[in-house]
Structure formats: structure tokens, C-alpha cells
Amino acid sequence: MSPEVQRKLTTILAADAEGYSRVMQADEVRALGILQAARGVFSKFIQRHHGRIANTAGDGLIAEFPSVVEAVQCAIEVQQELSSKRRDPGGALHFRIGIHLGDVMVDGDDLLGEGVNLAARLQTMAEPGGILISQQVYDQVHAKLSVGFDYLGEKRPKNFSEDVPVYGVSHGKGKRKSEEKKHVPPVARSAQTSQSKVQSADRLRESVIRYAGIVGAICAALVIIDLVTGSPFWAHFPGIALVTLLCLYATPLLVRDGFSLMLARGGVVVGGLLLVNLATWSGYLWAMWPVGGILLIEIIRRLGFRKR
Structure with a gap:
């Protein structure tokens, strides 16, 4: 590890497009345009919520936020915006999003380490158009956002040695805390x-x-x-x-x-x-x-x- 690499605690958002290769095979030009439009949506909301894009490899991206609440709110607004665009003639891709609060290594503009890996694994486990968060994120945001949280149990991410508690975010418009599914985290239970x-x-x-x-x-x-x-x-x-x-x-x-x-x-x-x-x-x-x-x-x- 080079001397310039540092560690810090941050909120990592990992996102990836579902079915992008299939759209590319059907129409490369259209697929690229849809992906660029989706990246524009991500960029707009990430900046609005004081985050930054750390990596845009392939049809996914990694972003970080100093605030856990801002990261989850950004993900909710992105999914809502993409959902509305899918009703337009041009369409939009379905993105999976995973969010984790953890320790990462910073190498220039890149984020590395287990914290990034867990956010990416949560993203792969999410449904298209869905948002999954870790226990660390849930602990920080469940009392601060007027959305529902569904406890999905403990799951074993790929290449991880232990199970981790996973929560889904119900990000439908007009959702209120009084309507959210009641559940108790494992530790609290x-x-x-x-x-x-x-x-x-x-x-x-x-x-x-x-x-x-x-x-x-x-x-x-x-x-x-x-x-x-x-x-x-x-x-x-x-x-x-x-x-x-x-x-x-x-x-x-x-x-x-x-x-x-x-x-x-x-x-x-x-x-x-x-x-x-x-x-x-x-x-x-x-x-x-x-x-x-x-x-x-x-x-x-x-x-x-x-x-x-």
C-alpha cells in the first residue's frame, strides 16, 4: 500500500444497472443514451446531497457521502426519478442500489476496502429499482426519514465469512412512518x-x-x-x-x-x-x-x- 493511501469512515453508495447488456445487444446507441441519462440523474442528486462520485466503472458507480441520511435520501430520489423516466418513450434502466457505512481506504479519488465491497454486495442482492442498506446505515436513518424499512433477515454476501443484517428501503412516494412495516433489529430484539x-x-x-x-x-x-x-x-x-x-x-x-x-x-x-x-x-x-x-x-x- 502506497504512503498516500489513507483510511476514513464514510457512507458508500454502490449502484449498478440491471439488464444493460441485453439493452446494448438490442440497440447500442439507444442503450448508451439511456445509461448517460441515468448517470446524469445520479450526478444531479449526488451533488444535491453533498456526495461525490468515486468510480463509474462499466454501467455502475460508487459514490460516497459525509452524511448517512443524505446518502439514503439521494438513493430514494434517484430511484423515484428513474421510475418516472421509465414511463417516458425513451425509457430508463433499472438500477440496484446498496448503501453501507464503513471504513474505507482512499487511494487518490478511488475508494477501496471491505466497506466498499459490502455496499457492492448489497447492491447485487437488491431487486431492480430497489435499495438495500446495512445495519450500520439503518441504525442512523430509521428514525430520521419518513420512509419504510423492511428487515430482510441476515444474509451471507458473496466472499464474506459472516452473515450481515439487511434492510430494504420502501421508497414509494407519499410513504409515512405510520405505514411502515414494524420490525425489530436482531440486537434490539x-x-x-x-x-x-x-x-x-x-x-x-x-x-x-x-x-x-x-x-x-x-x-x-x-x-x-x-x-x-x-x-x-x-x-x-x-x-x-x-x-x-x-x-x-x-x-x-x-x-x-x-x-x-x-x-x-x-x-x-x-x-x-x-x-x-x-x-x-x-x-x-x-x-x-x-x-x-x-x-x-x-x-x-x-x-x-x-x-x-
Whole structure:
């Protein structure tokens, strides 16, 4: 790399004509005129939005902009202008456009590096007349432009080792933010999911504390009633049932995994049965039968799932 080459962060717009070779084969002179007219449209809007054309190889071009918002707005206006020209007798070419904000190398007037390559790959993935942008561009413009953005998922650009999030720009005239397709970027979606889980756990914890107070008050009232009536002690039976239900409700606070949660709740039920057995102890461990039945049902259920 020569000493004059420098690096900088910039917004790269890559554009390429779709089907230009086919038009050339049909009529070279007409095809050249249409391409020159399209380049005039690009040049007009690129200058209007304070960008510059870095390269015009073949039927495509590379441009850079100091502002991400200006780059996307330029692409939208170019596509709208070309769309209106396609209705004229002379016609116009369909262009694909890709936009990326990234680090590039500057060699004279040329832009080089992975930032340029990604913009060019986004352009190749766009539909004719369409605009694709990277996650870096979306983060900067989605709240600043009155157009729609469609999250298209993570895609693997050619010769790239990792997938990248890709967004399409809905650049139809009269589009308003209220009409745009609602979506959540992958990073934001993960953060929202984590936050939702934390909030759910907090709500469950508050409910368990509230129910524990209610269960405690009910048990105390049952004991007092039992003592006042002077009958054989019975308050421990509804007390055991209430505590067992409370523990079943609270187990998700301690165990999150589905299988572990099932085992924990099974243990709570077994513990409740054993307490009732002890409270009615007559020398016979009858709790082993319902406990064994529960285990047998679970074994049969799991074997059935495995066969499927």
C-alpha cells in the first residue's frame, strides 16, 4: 500500500444497472443514451446531497457521502426519478442500489476496502429499482426519514465469512412512518427478550410474596379456629395443601429450564404427599403408591414422546 493511501469512515453508495447488456445487444446507441441519462440523474442528486462520485466503472458507480441520511435520501430520489423516466418513450434502466457505512481506504479519488465491497454486495442482492442498506446505515436513518424499512433477515454476501443484517428501503412516494412495516433489529430484539424475561420474573416474585402473606394469614386463622373449637387438630391438612400450591407457583423463580421445572414441581407434589402421610401416620407409608403412580405416568409419557 502506497504512503498516500489513507483510511476514513464514510457512507458508500454502490449502484449498478440491471439488464444493460441485453439493452446494448438490442440497440447500442439507444442503450448508451439511456445509461448517460441515468448517470446524469445520479450526478444531479449526488451533488444535491453533498456526495461525490468515486468510480463509474462499466454501467455502475460508487459514490460516497459525509452524511448517512443524505446518502439514503439521494438513493430514494434517484430511484423515484428513474421510475418516472421509465414511463417516458425513451425509457430508463433499472438500477440496484446498496448503501453501507464503513471504513474505507482512499487511494487518490478511488475508494477501496471491505466497506466498499459490502455496499457492492448489497447492491447485487437488491431487486431492480430497489435499495438495500446495512445495519450500520439503518441504525442512523430509521428514525430520521419518513420512509419504510423492511428487515430482510441476515444474509451471507458473496466472499464474506459472516452473515450481515439487511434492510430494504420502501421508497414509494407519499410513504409515512405510520405505514411502515414494524420490525425489530436482531440486537434490539434480543435485548427486548431479555428485558421481558426480567420483568416477568419480577412480577412473579411480587405475586409469590403477596400470596405467601395470604397463605400465612389463612394458616394462622385455621390454627386459631382449630384451637377455639377444641376439636381434634385438623388445621395442618389445609395448611399443607396451601403451602404445596404456593411452592408449585413459586418454582419458576428457582428453576427456568423446562425439564428441571417439571422435576421440581414433581418433587413439591411428592413432598406434600409425604407430609400428609406423616400427619396421618399409622405405621404405613401409603404415599409410595401415588408417588409411584406419578413416576410411572411420567415414564410412559416420555417413552411415548421418544417413539414419535
